[in-house]
Amino acid sequence: MPEQLLFGAEVFLNGLMAGVMYALVALGFVLIFKASGIFNFAQGVMALFAAMTFVGIQDGQVPFAHLINAIFGTKIHHFGWELHSLAAIFLTSLVMICMAWAVQRFIFQYLVGQEPIILFMATIGLAYFLEGVADLMWGAEIKTLDVCLTDNTCLPQGINQLIDAKTYDWFGYGFFIDNLDISATLVAMLLVTVLIVFSQYTKQGRAMRAVADDHQAALSVGISLNYIWILVWSVAGFVALVAGIMWGAKSGVQFSLSLIALKALPVLMLGGFTSIPGAIVGGLVIGVGEKLFEFLVGPMIGGATENWFAYVLALLFLVFRPQGLFGEKIIERV
Amino acid sequence: MFYREAGDFKTSYVSDSQTFPIAFDRYCYFVTLFIGVVVLPFVVNDYIVSAILAPFFIYSIAAIGLNILTGYCGQVSLGTGGFMAVGAYSCYKLMTGFPEVSILLHVVMAGAITAIVGAIFGLPSLRIKGFYLAVATLAAQFFLVWLFNKVSWFYNYSASGQISAPERTVLSIPVTGPNVEPWAMYLICFAFAFISAVLARNLTRGSLGRTWMAIRDMDIAAEIIGVNPLRAKLTAFAVSSFFIGVSGALFFAVYLGAAEAGDSFGIQKSFIVLFMIIIGGLGSIFGSFAGAALLVVLPVFLKLLGVDLMGWPTDLVAHIQLVIVGFLIILFLVLEPHGLAQLWRLGKEKLRLWPFPH
Numbered sequence: 097m098p099e100q101l102l103f104g105a106e107v108f109l110n111g112l113m114a115g116v117m118y119a120l121v122a123l124g125f126v127l128i129f130k131a132s133g134i135f136n137f138a139q140g141v142m143a144l145f146a147a148m149t150f151v152g153i154q155d156g157q158v159p160f161a162h163l164i165n166a167i168f169g170t171k172i173h174h175f176g177w178e179l180h181s182l183a184a185i186f187l188t189s190l191v192m193i194c195m196a197w198a199v200q201r202f203i204f205q206y207l208v209g210q211e212p213i214i215l216f217m218a219t220i221g222l223a224y225f226l227e228g229v230a231d232l233m234w235g236a237e238i239k240t241l242d243v244c245l246t247d248n249t250c251l252p253q254g255i256n257q258l259i260d261a262k263t264y265d266w267f268g269y270g271f272f273i274d275n276l277d278i279s280a281t282l283v284a285m286l287l288v289t290v291l292i293v294f295s296q297y298t299k300q301g302r303a304m305r306a307v308a309d310d311h312q313a314a315l316s317v318g319i320s321l322n323y324i325w326i327l328v329w330s331v332a333g334f335v336a337l338v339a340g341i342m343w344g345a346k347s348g349v350q351f352s353l354s355l356i357a358l359k360a361l362p363v364l365m366l367g368g369f370t371s372i373p374g375a376i377v378g379g380l381v382i383g384v385g386e387k388l389f390e391f392l393v394g395p396m397i398g399g400a401t402e403n404w405f406a407y408v409l410a411l412l413f414l415v416f417r418p419q420g421l422f423g424e425k426i427i428e429r430v
Numbered sequence: 431m432f433y434r435e436a437g438d439f440k441t442s443y444v445s446d447s448q449t450f451p452i453a454f455d456r457y458c459y460f461v462t463l464f465i466g467v468v469v470l471p472f473v474v475n476d477y478i479v480s481a482i483l484a485p486f487f488i489y490s491i492a493a494i495g496l497n498i499l500t501g502y503c504g505q506v507s508l509g510t511g512g513f514m515a516v517g518a519y520s521c522y523k524l525m526t527g528f529p530e531v532s533i534l535l536h537v538v539m540a541g542a543i544t545a546i547v548g549a550i551f552g553l554p555s556l557r558i559k560g561f562y563l564a565v566a567t568l569a570a571q572f573f574l575v576w577l578f579n580k581v582s583w584f585y586n587y588s589a590s591g592q593i594s595a596p597e598r599t600v601l602s603i604p605v606t607g608p609n610v611e612p613w614a615m616y617l618i619c620f621a622f623a624f625i626s627a628v629l630a631r632n633l634t635r636g637s638l639g640r641t642w643m644a645i646r647d648m649d650i651a652a653e654i655i656g657v658n659p660l661r662a663k664l665t666a667f668a669v670s671s672f673f674i675g676v677s678g679a680l681f682f683a684v685y686l687g688a689a690e691a692g693d694s695f696g697i698q699k700s701f702i703v704l705f706m707i708i709i710g711g712l713g714s715i716f717g718s719f720a721g722a723a724l725l726v727v728l729p730v731f732l733k734l735l736g737v738d739l740m741g742w743p744t745d746l747v748a749h750i751q752l753v754i755v756g757f758l759i760i761l762f763l764v765l766e767p768h769g770l771a772q773l774w775r776l777g778k779e780k781l782r783l784w785p786f787p788h
Contacts, residue, residue: 225756
């Protein structure tokens with residue numbers, strides 16, 4: 097069945113691309129978990145928050161317009177300007193840095209030394225809080241997100257004609273690959289390279305790795321934990337911004353974005369919580385796995401298996417290897 | 431002055447180990463029960479029952495269930511919504527399959543079926559711990575909801591994919607279906623919540639509860655002193671799921687009347703119940719009630735204040751509610767990790783010493 101095989105190959109490629117998107121969200125989790133031991137459930141909502149802020153700033157929306165209108169009876173909604181995408185990205189990054197500072201200053205500073213599970217639940221609270229704030233600031237309606245460098249060079253959308261034509265020439269069947277997925281892959285590769293260079297070759301990056309390795313030793317050689325944690329949350333905020341822009345451009349900025357980001361959790365479990373390569377490999381495995389499963393088995397059992405396949409795969413995998421593919425071995429002492 | 435043990439002599443082990451050792455607490459408890467059983471059924475109206483009392487009791491049962499698993503046994507679960515769906519759908523299948531059997535039995539049987547499902551999904555907890563397990567329970571949540579949406583046997587092949595409760599009676603008074611009187615709905619929820627609380631309280635202070643707490647405090651140490659982790663964890667999952675299943679069955683059959691797995695038992699349910707026990711207090715039966723009360727009353731209160739009084743749009747108030755709930759969670763974890771129950775305990779301790787604290 098060469099035709100089925102070709103379909104399968106197309107599904108496989110699309111799965112790889114979807115996996116990159118999952119890996120983008122998972123990266124932020126790994127960064128924070130390595131440096132502070134906090135399992136940041138709010139990473140998905142941070143991506144949503146970042147994407148909404150990006151759209152809001154770009155379109156010149158008035159923050160909290162809804163609330164202000166309700167209290168004062170005014171009818172404001174837009175400042176009436178449109179910002180360049182790069183400027184909006186820059187401003188959103190500043191917002192994410194402020195958020196990182198606030199999170200550290202008002203929440204986790206008071207929770208140092210608490211059990212990991214308490215920290216985890218605090219991040220669930222943070223997720224609710226951020227989601228509410230994002231909705232209050234920018235309104236909950238679905239928004240479209242466009243990133244444009246100039247007026248007519250935007251982030252490409254839709255089917256890639258070149259791949260379609262080439263594969264049609266080779267196999268007699270054109271592959272459907274979304275342009276956006278290709279750019280997401282490129283952006284993800286760039287992001288990972290930047291992160292690796294940052295953590296390997298800069299002073300702050302070295303300090304970050306030192307903190308990740310051993311808090312107390314890092315503290316004793318004069319690294320400020322507080323500063324590093326704010327830095328890590330900022331970097332995670334920036335990763336969330338990139339993920340948010342990519343997901344937002346793909347499927348619109350809306351609440352379900354934070355649910356898609358839940359998919360990053362099984363990715364992490366598969367790859368291990370402490371490993372950046374693990375996040376990427378895990379993302380690819382989950383992406384390919386769920387697309388292929390839906391393609392091969394889905395029609396037999398009613399479809400929409402993508403909702404749960406990732407979780408069940410991770411669950412089964414964990415039973416055999418509790419620390420994930422690349423995670424550090426879990427050693428327990430009494 | 432009267433909140434003392436002084437003068438209240440215990441002459442047997444039974445009276446020494448009772449739940450409320452202080453006489454004043456005991457009287458309060460009986461007065462509350464009296465009001466709940468004799469007074470409230472005559473004064474409640476439809477709005478109070480359907481907006482506050484019925485969801486409060488049903489969520490309390492779910493919170494007690496999750497508290498047994500998370501608060502007493504230390505296993506965080508995000509699958510509560512899925513297990514509530516199991517309770518609801520098995521109750522529906524039993525109600526339609528065996529119409530001659532009492533609905534009370536159906537609800538209990540639904541709990542038992544959920545207990546079995548919960549124990550199966552609890553199996554991985556023997557290998558994985560902490561937030562790995564929390565994420566693994568998401569598998570239960572998403573898989574179960576998907577199953578109830580896709581397999582039409584579960585909703586008796588109805589065209590809408592919904593399940594709706596037929597009319598069933600207790601002592602020839604309808605308790606499910608469209609003709610339920612508010613007081614009947616109130617009483618059945620109250621009865622189940624009361625029995626659940628008594629059961630849970632006695633389970634958690636017995637030997638089973640002590641093995642759960644040993645596992646929670648340090649599982650390896652517990653294993654060394656002879657606690658069987660397989661038994662402890664699986665019983666925790668089963669008992670917890672039993673209560674959650676009962677609450678899911680009541681939520682569907684008595685409260686909602688008609689339900690659809692994705693809408694009524696989605697991931698949001700899991701979070702709400704988890705928040706109830708965080709705010710109320712992990713490892714406390716009273717805390718389950720307190721947290722459920724707070725999170726049931728808060729939206730009603732905000733809606734009254736925001737929509738009816740200030741005239742704000744509904745979605746704005748919903749967003750403010752998200753912010754407040756998130757803020758409360760963080761506030762409680764920072765200031766009082768043991769929740770409302772600990773505040774209550776501290777208050778009682780103060781009261782015991784008052785007015786001579788030294």
